[in-house]
Every structure is written in structure tokens, then in C-alpha cells.
Amino acid sequence: MTGSEETPSFRLAYVPGVTPAKWVRIWNERLPGIPLSLHQATGAEASDMLRAGDADAGFVRLPVDRTFFSAIPLYTEATVVVVPKDHVITAAEEVTLADLADEVLVHPLDDVFDWDAPPGEPAFERPATTEDAVELVAAGVGLLVVPQSLARLHHRRDLTYRPLTDAPQSTVALSWPEEATTDLVEDFIGIVRGRTVNSTRGRQAEQTPQGSQGVRAEPKRPQKATAAGRGAQGRAGGAKRTQSAKPAKRGKPRRRS
Structure with a gap:
């Protein structure tokens, strides 16, 4: 890693009334090396933050501009x-x-x-x-x-x-810029949707076990015949030889005295 590379982090905006604590706790358990920062904002401010790239995703209230944002509705409030x-x-x-x-x-x-x-x-x-x-x-x-x-x-x-x-009624949704669907956004989507760590719907990197890339399956070696197998083959071969054997030659007739 060079000195110019930044430590990855995830920035989450949320509007008043939303309590993101449960999802943040799961994030910290699964991705302890990637800090998550919370940013409370009004509906307009949250939208501006996402558009400007100042937040990676946000809990917002619908509707949102679906020509720019992706959104997953979560719940509708009374x-x-x-x-x-x-x-x-x-x-x-x-x-x-x-x-x-x-x-x-x-x-x-x-x-x-x-x-x-x-x-x-x-x-x-x-x-x-x-x-x-x-x-x-x-x-x-x-x-x-x-x-x-x-x-x-x-x-x-x-x-x-x-x-x-x-x-x-007001519906709360998880939203993010559609063209900025990063791996970390996918990770957070999985958490919000309730996916487990080993879910097959997670990122591809999570699906492939470490060290499994480039490993080729060894060709199968011919199995050694067992004693029983050799006996069966021998009996089968003997039967074939018996069926194809030529009839025995007859001897010369004896002279009568």
C-alpha cells in the first residue's frame, strides 16, 4: 500500500426519525476494519450529500429521483x-x-x-x-x-x-446513487436486507473460498481391479473362450482284426 491510498470507509446519511443503530452494529461486527460514519441531515440535505458524493448511501423518505437514485423501500410509518x-x-x-x-x-x-x-x-x-x-x-x-x-x-x-x-403515510428507504453502487454499498444492502455472512446473494468475493482460484481438478486415475472383479472378469473371459472354441478333432478309426 502506498502513502497516497486512503483507508476505506463508509459514510451513511439518515433523516430525522430513522434509527440506524441496528444496522450499524451489524456492520461493525462484519467489517470491523472499515469505519462507518453517520451523518444526520434533512431530506433535502441528504439528497444533496448523495449527489455530491459526500455520502455513500442514506436512509431517506420516499419519493426520490429514480433517474439518479436506486432505492429499497424498508417500512411505512403510521x-x-x-x-x-x-x-x-x-x-x-x-x-x-x-x-x-x-x-x-x-x-x-x-x-x-x-x-x-x-x-x-x-x-x-x-x-x-x-x-x-x-x-x-x-x-x-x-x-x-x-x-x-x-x-x-x-x-x-x-x-x-x-x-x-x-x-x-411516509415510507423510509435505503437509497444511493445508481452509478455509485460500490462493493461497500453492496455490503450494506446485504446487511439491511438481512443476509447472512455466507449468503449466496452476497458479493462474488465472499462466494469464492480463499485460495480456490486457479486450482485444477486432478484427472481421475483408473481404479485397480479387486480380487472379486478379477474373478468376475476371468469367468466372463472363460465363458467367451468356451463359446468360441473349435470342436475337438476325431481320432482315426481302429482297424478290425
């Missing part, structure tokens, strides 16, 4: 509405969009839902982030619709949430 603990909605186990028709809804600029028309009445202004929107809910400005993981991430003691049964 959608909830975040409300103050003393709000009338807390009396129900779950709510619908119709239940929010007369409510003021805070719609942050980093909203992960692709709404045709957000429910309820719009707030006076749109906060920059979901975290800012949660603060407005706590201040009594309005309510907030988010994936359940974001409600948990920004949990406050004075707020709670209820499932929203007919709202859009």
Missing part, C-alpha cells in the same frame, strides 16, 4: 396528529382528516408529506422545521401532522399524539 394534552382530540383513540377540518394546522417547510391540500385551516406562517412546528403546537398555535417517529423524536411532556387513519 401518521399521527400532535396535539396539546388537554385538547379535545385526546378523548378519541384515533382520528380522521375530517376531524381536523376546523383546526389550525401548522405546515412546516420540511414537511415530509406530499399533500394535494393540507387538512384544516392554515397557520399564519410556515415554520422552517418540524422542530419549530412542535414548539408552536406547545404554544397553542395549532396542530401538527407528522410520521410517528418524528412525534417521538420531538416528544414533550405537555404534548401527545393520536393516529390519523386516512392521512398520507
Whole structure:
């Protein structure tokens, strides 16, 4: 190795609400010599990092630009509405969009839902982030619709949430630039898909045992005949000779005296 060569590493971006700890632990167990670095980013930032080559792969929310990115959907989250603990909605186990028709809804600029028309009445202004929107809910400005993981991430003691049964949902996916599908990306895909170390769907280098390249199979040597085999061959040969033997010659007739 020359001094100019860099130690390989894997850079993983992830959006708020995603918990990559399980996959990172498996990576460290299987590839202890290759460090994995985590980079939390908003949805837009994660996309920019992947495009610029500042991350090798990322946990993002769909949709993504499929002309540039490959993506493997992993799971779809439940959608909830975040409300103050003393709000009338807390009396129900779950709510619908119709239940929010007369409510003021805070719609942050980093909203992960692709709404045709957000429910309820719009707030006076749109906060920059979901975290800012949660603060407005706590201040009594309005309510907030988010994936359940974001409600948990920004949990406050004075707020709670209820499932929203007919709202859009957010799907989390593993994504990476299609033209940058490196061996390390393939390794991480295998981990996320739950492949074992010895999986036949892994990389080719993992399928070929070390030292097996260039080894040729030795030609089979003719087997030595056993005693039983020689006896059988002898009997078979004797039978052939008996069948093909010429009839014995008759002797000359004796003279009569």
C-alpha cells in the first residue's frame, strides 16, 4: 500500500426519525476494519450529500429521483396528529382528516408529506422545521401532522399524539446513487436486507473460498481391479473362450482284426 491510498470507509446519511443503530452494529461486527460514519441531515440535505458524493448511501423518505437514485423501500410509518394534552382530540383513540377540518394546522417547510391540500385551516406562517412546528403546537398555535417517529423524536411532556387513519403515510428507504453502487454499498444492502455472512446473494468475493482460484481438478486415475472383479472378469473371459472354441478333432478309426 502506498502513502497516497486512503483507508476505506463508509459514510451513511439518515433523516430525522430513522434509527440506524441496528444496522450499524451489524456492520461493525462484519467489517470491523472499515469505519462507518453517520451523518444526520434533512431530506433535502441528504439528497444533496448523495449527489455530491459526500455520502455513500442514506436512509431517506420516499419519493426520490429514480433517474439518479436506486432505492429499497424498508417500512411505512403510521401518521399521527400532535396535539396539546388537554385538547379535545385526546378523548378519541384515533382520528380522521375530517376531524381536523376546523383546526389550525401548522405546515412546516420540511414537511415530509406530499399533500394535494393540507387538512384544516392554515397557520399564519410556515415554520422552517418540524422542530419549530412542535414548539408552536406547545404554544397553542395549532396542530401538527407528522410520521410517528418524528412525534417521538420531538416528544414533550405537555404534548401527545393520536393516529390519523386516512392521512398520507411516509415510507423510509435505503437509497444511493445508481452509478455509485460500490462493493461497500453492496455490503450494506446485504446487511439491511438481512443476509447472512455466507449468503449466496452476497458479493462474488465472499462466494469464492480463499485460495480456490486457479486450482485444477486432478484427472481421475483408473481404479485397480479387486480380487472379486478379477474373478468376475476371468469367468466372463472363460465363458467367451468356451463359446468360441473349435470342436475337438476325431481320432482315426481302429482297424478290425
